[in-house]
Amino acid sequence: MIVKTKAIVFSAIKYSEADLIVCCFTQDVGIKTYLLRNILKSKKSNLKTSYFQPLTQLDIVATNKDKGTLEYIREAKVLLPYSSLHTNIVKSSLVLFLAEMLKNCLREEEPNPILYMFLEESLQWLDEHEGVGNFHIYFLLRLSHFIGFYPDASNMKHDYFNILEGNFQETKTSEYCLEGETVENFKHFFNISVDDISSIKLSKTSRANLLELLLTYFKLHVQGYQRPKSLSIINQLFV
Incomplete structure (x- = not known):
């Protein structure tokens, strides 16, 4: 079956001498993995390796057999060229981190147009704006909504956040209940628009602690979660 769809690149891994295996989140068919044969050596190919940088937004024409095997991309063009x-070294490092988190957390074989729209709009915002030091915190919190474990903020006045139950509590009921500055900083990211995230003032250490809280939260709620390898780069930039 030939499918024409938008796609966001999550990863591209070299396979053999000249091939790439590319993982994409597509608008119409969910997560797909494609084999791009001879793309690293052929000068005549319509597909360029530059198209498959992390989080590039594409229009693709693909052959989908839906038999659990690698699929093939026949045509591709960049839908939204990033500026x-x-x-930008800060943004490119964020892109690597977010792409790794997305590949880690999303395994949907069905289309999810609302999630796809969120990713499109978020990446466009990141490309167009400066002052992005809090963006990954905002992004991960919003992403948890689309994956299905957005925290219950109805009792946000309470001091404790239970990272296992995903809610705020008045008292500590288990080892999963956290309190203190990091939890208070976490509360600032609820009920705020992406345009206002730079108004949240965090020290480098506070931001690192908040990111660690979120990553622990994801670890508890995403089956097969793996700690991102690019985290060390993020910590060097923002800590």
């Missing part, structure tokens, strides 16, 4: 995501 800074792959050239």
Whole structure:
């Protein structure tokens, strides 16, 4: 079956001498993995390796057999050329981290147009704006909503956040209940728009502690979660 769809690249891994295996989140068919044969050596190919940088937004025409095997991309073009995501060192590092988290957390074989729209709009915002030090915190919290474990903030006035239950509590009921500055900083990211995230003032250490809280939260709620390898880069930039 030939499928024409939008796609966001999550990863591209070299396979053999000239091939790439590319994982994409597509608008119409969910997560797909494609084999791009001879793309690293052929100068005549319509597919360029630059198209498959992390979180690039594409229009693709693909052959989908849906038999659990690798699929094939026949045509691709960049849908939204970025002006800074792959050239600004801070943003490109964020892109690597977010792409790794997305590949880690999303395994949907069914389309999810609302999630796809969220990713499109978030990446466009990141490309167009400066002052992005809090963006990954905001993004991960919102992503938890689409995956299905967004925290219950109805009792946010309470001091404790239970990272296992995903809610705020008045008292500590288990080892999963956290309190203190990090939890208070976490509360600032609820009920705020992406345009206002730079108004949240965090020290480098506070931001690192908040990111660690979120990653622990994801670990408890995402089956097969793996700690991102690019985290050390993020910590060097923002800590």
